Amino acid sequence: xxxxxxxxxxxxxxxxxxxxxxxxxxxxxxxxxxxxxxxxxxxxxxxxxxxxxxxxxxxxxxxxxxxxxxxxxxxxxxxxxxxxxxxxxxxxxxxxxx
Numbered sequence: 001x002x003x004x005x006x007x008x009x010x011x012x013x014x015x016x017x018x019x020x021x022x023x024x025x026x027x028x029x030x031x032x033x034x035x036x037x038x039x040x041x042x043x044x045x046x047x048x049x050x051x052x053x054x055x056x057x058x059x060x061x062x063x064x065x066x067x068x069x070x071x072x073x074x075x076x077x078x079x080x081x082x083x084x085x086x087x088x089x090x091x092x093x094x095x096x097x098x
Contacts, residue, residue, distance in 0.1 A: 056064070
């Protein structure tokens with residue numbers, strides 16, 4: 001009788017797992033179809049070409065790249081400036097003799 005009870009419990013757990021898995025798939029499939037339909041309607045209404053959907057505009061990208069280049073140039077100057085002045089390097093304790 002114990003084996004039959006254990007088998008029934010295992011079957012019940014497996015059935016519950018199948019039900020939960022099926023519910024999960026159905027819910028997410030429904031959400032996926034809803035999103036797809038929403039995108040299709042937005043594209044049909046001409047809302048799909050907004051700058052929000054495209055991310056960065058070309059102008060903003062150029063601005064960001066320019067700011068990044070300036071920051072990189074400043075960082076390079078800060079790092080290489082002490083290397084060009086041996087007295088400053090010695091004063092900072094990085095190098096003891098030239």
